[in-house]
Amino acid sequence: MTNGQQETKPKGGPAKVGTVTSTGGHKTIHVVVENLVKHPTYGKYVRRRTKLAVHDPQNQAALGDLVEIVPCRRLSKTKSWRLVGVIRRNTKPEGADARLNP
Numbered sequence: 001m002t003n004g005q006q007e008t009k010p011k012g013g014p015a016k017v018g019t020v021t022s023t024g025g026h027k028t029i030h031v032v033v034e035n036l037v038k039h040p041t042y043g044k045y046v047r048r049r050t051k052l053a054v055h056d057p058q059n060q061a062a063l064g065d066l067v068e069i070v071p072c073r074r075l076s077k078t079k080s081w082r083l084v085g086v087i088r089r090n091t092k093p094e095g096a097d098a099r100l101n102p
Helices: none
Strands: 016-025 028-038 045-055 066-071 079-088
Touching: 016 045, 028 066, 028 079, 045 066
Parallel strands: 045 079
Antiparallel strands: 016 028, 016 066, 028 045, 066 079
16 A cells, blocks of 8 residues: 555455345344355255345445445344445335335
8 A cells, every 4th residue: 555555455254245124223224145055955056035234334235235245243143244345226215115106
C-alpha cells in the first residue's frame, strides 16, 4: 500500500454474499445465503439455503438487497455475522410481488 494506507479487508474469515429477507430488528437483518452442494449418492447439484442473523450497525441494508457479510465474534444468541457492505440495492419497490402482479 502507498502513503501509509492499509487495506480495509475485513478479518474473521471468508465473506459470503446473500439476499436480505428481513429487516425487522434494530441493527439486525436476516440474510439468506444459497450454496450448490453435490448430492453424495446421486451426484446431482442441490441448492441449499442458510438463513443468518447479521449485525447492521447503521441500518443501511433494505429488504431484497444483495449484501456481503463476514463472520465476527458472537454478538447475541443467534447473531455472529457482520455486514461489510451492500453490493446491489433492490430495484423493486417494497411490497411489490411478481406473483401478485402478472
